[in-house]
Amino acid sequence: MHNLSSLVKCCSWERLVVIKSGSIEPAGWTPATSKQRNRDRVGWIRPVGLLLGLAMAMVSCNNDKVEVYLIPKEAINVAMQRGSAGLAPLPGAPAQWTRPDDWSEQPLSEMRLGSFKVDGPNAASADVSVVAFPGEAGGLISNINRWRGQLQLAPLDEDQLRQMIQRTEVDNVPTFLVDFQTAENAPKPSRILGAVLQTADRAWFVKMTGPPELLESQRQKFLDFVKSFRFTSPSEAERPAPAVSIKPKSTNDE
C-alpha cells in the first residue's frame, strides 16, 4: 500500500522491458521503406522531437520552485498559550496547565512554551519557564547537572543525583523534581526548583529560578503548577516513558 504508485512506476518499466522484448519482431517491421515515403513523414519528426525536449526540460525543473500560497488560518489547538496567540504549538501532543493567580505571563521566547514572572517582596522576582524537547533531550542526569551548573554547583554522578531527585507522577507521566541552591557563601544566592516530565515522545522541563527565600514561599505553588500539567493526547498519559522514541508502524508490517 505504502508504495503503491512507486511500485506501479517501477513495474511499468519492468513491464515495458518484458513486453517489449517479448513482442519485438523484426519481421513485423518493414526495415527498408522507400525514401519517398520517408520524405513525406519526416516533417512530423521535428515537432515531436521538440515536444519531447520540452517535456524533458519540464521534468528536469519539476518541484524546484519557490511557491507562494494562502492558507486559512490554522486553529491553535493548545490551551497553554494564553495571551500569546500566533505562536504555533509543538507538533503532536501539547500540554495544558493552570497558572497560579499571582504569576504574570511573560512573552514567550525562542524555546519557551510557557514563561512566567513571580514578584516577591523587596522587588525580588523569580522566573518560571516551560520548555519541551523531543525524546529524552539528552537524558535526565545531564539536564539536571546543567541546572546545577547554572548555580555554579559541581555536577554529580547518577547515584548521587538519584538520592536528590524526588520521583512522582503527574497525569500518569513520570515526573522528577529537584531543588538546588547555590553554595552558602555564594555572592548572589540563587535557587532552582525544577521538574522534568518525561512523556512518551518528549521531555518537558519546568524550572523556577530566583532568590532562595522567594522560592521557599512559592514552593507549594510551583508544585501545584507542575501537578496541573495535563497531556491532551491520551497516549502521552497512558504509556510509560520508553527509552527511545517509537517509530510509526506501517500496516504492512503486521
Next chain:
Amino acid sequence: MTSELLRWLKPLTSLKLTIFCLACAMVLVVLGTLDQVHIGVYEAENRYFKSFFLFFSLPRTDLRIPWFPGGYIVGTLLLVNLVAAHIARFKLSWKKAGILLLHSGLILLLVGQLFADIFVDLESQMRLGQGQTKNYSESLYHHELAIIDTSGADSDQVISLPESQLYAGNRIELPVDSLEVMIKEYYPNAALVSPSQLPSQNYPHLPIGPMAVAVQMEKTYKENERNQPALTVSILQSGNLIGTWSLAAGFPRPLSFQAAGKACQVVLRPKRFYKPFAIQLLQFRHDRYAGTDIAKNFSSRIKLTDPAKHEDRESLIFMNNPLRYRGYTFFQAGFDDNDTTTILQVAQNPSWLVPYISCALIVLGMLLQFGMHLVSFVKRRAIA
C-alpha cells in the same frame, strides 16, 4: 534538405537503437533493484529511473561523472525511436493493426509516465491524532523552509522554499515584500543533541536552542528512517538583515520575527501539501484476532469537511478501501502513538488509468497480432 534531415534522422528509427535502449532499461532495472536494498525504493526510483544519468562520485570531491543513461534518457529515446519508426514506416493495413495497437499502448505508457512525473504531486502522508483535523498532508521525503506571514485577518501567506534550494551559500530572492533568504549552513540530515554531549565546543554544530544543538549526520536511506535536515538561515529585507536563525526539522517549531511591521514565522518542516478540504480523525481501530496480537483490521473513521462543495460526512478508510475525494486517494498506511494516531497515505494521480489502458491496448494488440498469425497458419495447414 529533406534528404539531409532524413540522413540525420535515420539513426533514430534504427532497430539497433531499440535494442540498445531495451538493454539499458534492463541494466537499469537490475541495478535499481539491487541498489534498492541499500537506498530504499524511493531513492532507487529517483536515482535510476527518474534521472537523466547515473552518476559516479569521485571520492573526496564534489565531482560527479555520468556513466550510464538514466530512466528519462532511455525512456525518451525509446519513445522517440518508436514514434520515429512509426512515422517513417507507417502503413495503414489490417495486417499491421495488432502491431499498431501494441505500439500505441507502449507509447501511451511512456508518455503517461512522463506526464505523471511532471504534473503529479509527490506522494505524501496525513498523520492524524484522535480528534485532530488537518487540511494538509506532508511529504515523507522532502522538507521545506516555510516563511509564513501571519498578519492577515483570516489567512496566512506561506512562502515555501523547496529542499533543492537549501544549500549553504544559496541566496534566494522571495517574490514578496523584497525579502531575501540566505542559507548559511545546511545539514541534509542532523541529530539533535544536548550541548553537553558535543565532543568539544569547536565541533561543528548549529545552535537550535539553549538545550539542543544539531550535529550533521550521514544521510539515511533506510525505509524506516527519515532524514531530518537542519540549517542556519538569514532573512533580509531590502538588503537589511532581519535576523539569523538555526532551525531543525526534528524540532519544527516556528520562530517569530517582524518584517515591515508584519508578524512572520519561519520554520523548517516536512513539505506540506494543502488541500481545499479538511479531514478529522474520529477513531482509529486496530482490531486483533481474539486472544492474539495478530492484526485483523486497521481502520480510520474520519470526517470530511469541504465547505466549498457543501460536503460534511463521515467515511471509513480501511485496508483496500481508500477514500477517494477530489482526485486524491487516502489509503490506510500506518499508525502510531499506541493506536491513537493514524497515518494515511495520500496519492494524487490523475493519470492513474493510463497504465491500465496502455496494458489493455498492448494485450489487445498482441492477441490480434498472434491471433492473425495463428489463423493464417491454421489455414495454410488446412490447405496443405
